[in-house]
Amino acid sequence: MTAETPTSSEQLEVVLAAAQSAARPFADLSPSSRAAALRAIADRLDDAAAELAPIAERESHLSQSRLSGELGRTTFQLRLFAQTLDDGAFLDARIDRSDPDWGMGPRPDLRRVNVPLGPAVVFAASNFPFAFSVAGGDTASALAAGCPVVLKAHPGHPELSARTGELVIKALAEVGAPDGVFAVIFGDEAGRTVLRDPRIQSGAFTGSIRGGRALFDIAVSREAPIPFFGELGSTNPVFVTEGAVLDDADAIVDGFIGSFTLGAGQFCTKPGLLFVPAGAGMEEKLAARFDADAGPGAAPLLNDRIVAGYRAGLERLVDSGLAAPLVLGDEAYSDAPTPTLLSTTLPDFLANPDLLAAECFGPAALVIAYDDVSELTKVLAKLGGQLTATLHARKDEPIAAELIRLMSDRAGRLLWGGWPTGVVVSYAQQHGGPYPATTAPATTSVGTAAIARFMRPVAYQNVPQALLPIALQDVNSWGVPQRINGRLEFPAEV
Amino acid sequence: MTAETPTSSEQLEVVLAAAQSAARPFADLSPSSRAAALRAIADRLDDAAAELAPIAERESHLSQSRLSGELGRTTFQLRLFAQTLDDGAFLDARIDRSDPDWGMGPRPDLRRVNVPLGPAVVFAASNFPFAFSVAGGDTASALAAGCPVVLKAHPGHPELSARTGELVIKALAEVGAPDGVFAVIFGDEAGRTVLRDPRIQSGAFTGSIRGGRALFDIAVSREAPIPFFGELGSTNPVFVTEGAVLDDADAIVDGFIGSFTLGAGQFCTKPGLLFVPAGAGMEEKLAARFDADAGPGAAPLLNDRIVAGYRAGLERLVDSGLAAPLVLGDEAYSDAPTPTLLSTTLPDFLANPDLLAAECFGPAALVIAYDDVSELTKVLAKLGGQLTATLHARKDEPIAAELIRLMSDRAGRLLWGGWPTGVVVSYAQQHGGPYPATTAPATTSVGTAAIARFMRPVAYQNVPQALLPIALQDVNSWGVPQRINGRLEFPAEV
Incomplete structure (x- = not known):
């Protein structure tokens, strides 16, 4: 797909079918494999800094120093989500062992873990051509969660979007991620079409109140509504x-x-x-x-x-x-x-x-x-x-x-004290707020907690060990924290 | 307010104003004070079992044994949320200490904790006159989170709803909770009016796909949309x-x-x-x-x-x-x-x-x-x-x-194996699912994780210790788990 030409219906169908096909194999990757994918994307972007910078400057009118800092923030963010995957707490693994004496009657063996929501559409922002765009925070957190991403490019920087998208796709291919995990599309109508498609399970957006509300309205008025994480506006x-x-x-x-x-x-x-x-x-x-x-x-x-x-x-x-x-x-x-x-x-x-x-x-x-x-x-x-x-x-x-x-x-x-511009990417960051700051006040679009937006919990009742997700098995071969009978336990250090 | 008479506009205004006034003092209560409130409600319900049972049987046509089990489940659930409050993990307290060498540039002192969303409207279900009704799961989890609750009674059991509501209000008063933290209202139109009111910050519902979708549509089409946690339908x-x-x-x-x-x-x-x-x-x-x-x-x-x-x-x-x-x-x-x-x-x-x-x-x-x-x-x-x-x-x-x-x-x-009826209330339960099972697939309406529906995170940047929420202070006088610089730490046992 070339920049500035709206993605055609036929192309969108290819993108959506590929995203759907990729969802299961991508979800099945281990957290460390997905972490490797995020690190590969960060590496490819860092390698291409000299190539990307002039495109970004020409299209966004932002200064080289600002853009260089923003690219650094973007690759840092990708690597911080990789670390989040290595940590494992994002899975919120919980194990309630069967208990015949449980207060309300016998308790079966019940185990719960977060799984990816499925393919997401991410609408890029104009003002951060790197950090809230093709390989920005929404993309990083959705991929970290295990969701394929259809990225709707912002018309303000089409060439940069196309080139960044190529680098992301190449990096994902290098580490063996399934085809179709990531695609860039162009055109406002194409974005709305994707948001309406039943194969898409969530949407994320950074931009204006008017634009974000219009997309939110589409997401919630679908036959099957989906979560829409819009970061809209604020006067701070x-x-x-x-x-x-x-x-x-x-x-x-x-x-x-x-x-x-x-x-x-x-x-x-x-x-x-x-x-x-x-x-x-x-x-x-x-x-x-x-x-x-x-x-x-x-x-x-x-x-x-x-x-x-x-x-x-x-x-x-x-x-x-x-x-x-x-x-x-x-x-x-x-x-x-x-x-x-x-x-x-x-x-x-x-x-x-x-x-x-x-x-x-x-x-x-x-x-x-x-x-x-x-x-x-x-x-x-x-x-x-x-x-x-x-x-x-x-x-x-x-x-x-x-x-x-x-x-x-x-x-x-x-x-x-201090000033609100400059949003650090870290564990305790919260970039959100009640409407119209966002459409989802319980979530953040910056910081490691952003991964939770693209997941939902599934409980497994009396399921045999071999058929359980790895994070819920007693052997805990991924070494993730598990909340056992209500108490958090960490795996022994190896 | 008496059962079966729809709550008037004047009465609704009193209820909504009181809920709004109660929101801040109720949010400011310590988790252990809110736990005491939940336990008091459970105690009052247990005490009143002999009085409530015949009303419930007459109005719901359910058997005494079924209703007795359900009441037991209801008070167990209230007490389990009390325990969740004592545990403190629901606050998800995070502390990132300032770090001049943080990878993307100097990091300020940043601390994040979950706060209550504010007043919630809860729509009771017909089929669980105790467990998904006036003092049921949605009420328990919203109160646990620190949110005042306006409870829209189900018309299938109005007298039971009114009487249960009186017991809840009495129990809350006994432990010194602010007036207005809980109220029962009657009438479908009254319920919709409350859901549309800007003082209400979330909605919860258990019932049919048609009824739940209609309420969801109201919640998301408000000038300021709010989260709506609907548990609608499933063929299992x-x-x-x-x-x-x-x-x-x-x-x-x-x-x-x-x-x-x-x-x-x-x-x-x-x-x-x-x-x-x-x-x-x-x-x-x-x-x-x-x-x-x-x-x-x-x-x-x-x-x-x-x-x-x-x-x-x-x-x-x-x-x-x-x-x-x-x-x-x-x-x-x-x-x-x-x-x-x-x-x-x-x-x-x-x-x-x-x-x-x-x-x-x-x-x-x-x-x-x-x-x-x-x-x-x-x-x-x-x-x-x-x-x-x-x-x-x-x-x-x-x-x-x-x-x-x-x-x-x-x-x-x-x-x-086994059968899906019988949903145990525990730490690892997940009672939810993609639409139309629910309108909020990342959440659960049964189990201790249900408390998270009624909270949102707030980050505090460089805020002096004395002005921080207690859960974020270094002295940690509530003894809650804190994730410090990305690593979860538990307070020393006292």
């Missing part, structure tokens, strides 16, 4: 108390500007709302940083779709008259916009949350001045689910504990 | 090989008849499809067991809705001409029907799966004769998701391993 509020301003206003100003303009503001974790005490001089400091020409300048956006969306969002905000321009240059609406800062008051914000808290994907943010810190407790109830929420405060300010609690009701990740 | 295929027939045909005949007629066939795990080798005499043996008047007789169904649905389903099957009556008495269509067995051939079954594999909730089953055992591998692809699938075979029959694998693609629980 940041609350700054007077104590924090007194401690280091300049660091907050610098940190905020750095974070909301990073990558031209094209991150789902961009801090779009900054709540500051009124009269503390924060607006003036922020504006001054740009007036002095020391602030970040213009940077090109990813593609025309993003430019159009950003312009429309910014115009809606400015034209509303509810947000005053704090920083708004002549080039604010260009294809390579200069950063924009708007400001408003807390009462106006609380009265117009739908307008003022809408995500504006690009280098813009809204500064909200509050008179009484206790009013901040009203903000979160006005916001939808968030990927992140950040608090800059002093530990001894009474509002801190209350805000942290309220933030935990609305967001997937809470930050004390 | 049982495959019998020639080897198994040779080993003990009579035991299979007895076991099957006992299982499909248990509780008048009103179990979601009723084996509705029995695949037997043609010409092995199984049909004759089954029919003979009823001819000899030794088989189970008539038994009343739960309520008029069930009677109407059972009659319509049975008529559709018989009138189709695709299934021949094997056992079909004069009373087969009455309010207290005698059991019915129909028979067909595998080719006819494979050609008409939608008609012949439809769930017929009541004491009926279909016996399918096959000529070639290898043809059984085609059956599962024709069936939707199943709660269970059962295989009676010899270990050395080559088909056994293949069928087990295929069964694992379609069902939540696989049985080797």
Whole structure:
């Protein structure tokens, strides 16, 4: 399949049939075999870094240094999922031995393990041409779980998608993974067709609220609905108390500007709302940083779709008259916009949350001045689910504990100080949150826990040892942790 | 609120406001406090057994012995969730300490724990007036997770629901749980209203495919969709090989008849499809067991809705001409029907799966004769998701391993021998499966893992110890297991 040409119905049928055929043999691979496959993909991508970088730069307008870091993150992520497979805890193996004296009556021998859901369709994002695209987090976690992946390429970087897909397929073939485990398709209608196909058992997506909701609606309105893991949108509020301003206003100003303009503001974790005490001089400091020409300048956006969306969002905000321009240059609406800062008051914000808290994907943010810190407790109830929420405060300010609690009701990740851009891939990461941050609040799309999205448990009752999945056999030849009669046990070190 | 009168809009508003107010204080209770609440509910129910039993018998037409067993199962389940809370693993506490040398760049201190989703609406089932009703599995697991519960009573047992609800509320008050943590509401429209309310964060349901799908559609079409855990329908295929027939045909005949007629066939795990080798005499043996008047007789169904649905389903099957009556008495269509067995051939079954594999909730089953055992591998692809699938075979029959694998693609629980009715509540249970068995295949509605449905993870980045949730603090005063830098660690025994 060549980039930019939509995948034809005939080609889709080949892809779907191959994915279905590959599902059983791929599921039957040992975790260590699948780990080898992930490592092979990471190796091939690292080897091809010099070839991929110019394509990515041309198609995404992102800088070489940013893209190089992102590719490093991508291959690190693949290898971390390989380690997750080696660890074995992702299988959640449980063994209840038969027990005639079990409290509700005799208990049979019952054993439970996670199995792959089956073929997944993954919709790539525009803003991370590596880390949330062809070989990105959704692909890595679905393959780790044992699910074939049909990857719908993002139109923003077609050539990079095609080439990355070739490398992934080649790496999988090298380690002997079944044919059909991975394919890249092109075209929005092709993506929807695949999502509707009964052979597909789950969907994953990173992108806009509108696009993600449309796909979610397809997934849940199928004759047999399937899980859909959409990471949609977030404005990532940041609350700054007077104590924090007194401690280091300049660091907050610098940190905020750095974070909301990073990558031209094209991150789902961009801090779009900054709540500051009124009269503390924060607006003036922020504006001054740009007036002095020391602030970040213009940077090109990813593609025309993003430019159009950003312009429309910014115009809606400015034209509303509810947000005053704090920083708004002549080039604010260009294809390579200069950063924009708007400001408003807390009462106006609380009265117009739908307008003022809408995500504006690009280098813009809204500064909200509050008179009484206790009013901040009203903000979160006005916001939808968030990927992140950040608090800059002093530990001894009474509002801190209350805000942290309220933030935990609305967001997937809470930050004390610092800035939400930069999502580390690790064991304890949670990149998710209530709708519209995601369509599946119990799951994460970053970090090792992401593998759980693509699995479901199966219990085996009185099944003979030889017919049990290996992870549930008493000999435990894979050496995975097993929860036996309710207590977790680890295999002896060999 | 009194039974049988639909809950008014004004009353619903009171219930929803109270549930929302209770969410935070209930979430803040320690696991051991919530465990105490569950144990108090179990104690109050046990104390009231003599009072509840006659109400349950009158409203459900189930036998005293069956109801007594079910109440025992219900209080056992509450206490097992209490134990799950004491264990602490359900929190999945993870701590990644800051690490400047982390592979993708410096890692902040990142900690992750499961928090309650918020208020849940639980739709009670008709066929388990205790175990899947007011104080049943969904309520127990949602309360265990820390979520207030609005319980929509099943119209089949309104008085029992009202009285059980009073006992639950009283028990919760005794242990100091916040007001509003639990309420019982009546009326289908009231249930839908609650499901649509933005204060409700999840739904759970046990019942029919049609009813469950309608509620699922409401949950996912809200402005902010919420997780909906529906346990809908299943025909629970049982495959019998020639080897198994040779080993003990009579035991299979007895076991099957006992299982499909248990509780008048009103179990979601009723084996509705029995695949037997043609010409092995199984049909004759089954029919003979009823001819000899030794088989189970008539038994009343739960309520008029069930009677109407059972009659319509049975008529559709018989009138189709695709299934021949094997056992079909004069009373087969009455309010207290005698059991019915129909028979067909595998080719006819494979050609008409939608008609012949439809769930017929009541004491009926279909016996399918096959000529070639290898043809059984085609059956599962024709069936939707199943709660269970059962295989009676010899270990050395080559088909056994293949069928087990295929069964694992379609069902939540696989049985080797035995019968699917009787779902033990334990650590390794999985009561779920792909749609239409459930609307959430990664979850279970029976067993300790059911608690995970009502939680979502939250990550805390660089948050000071005193502001962290207790389960994430270094001192670990609750003594929960913590996964530290990717390795699970247990607190030292005190």
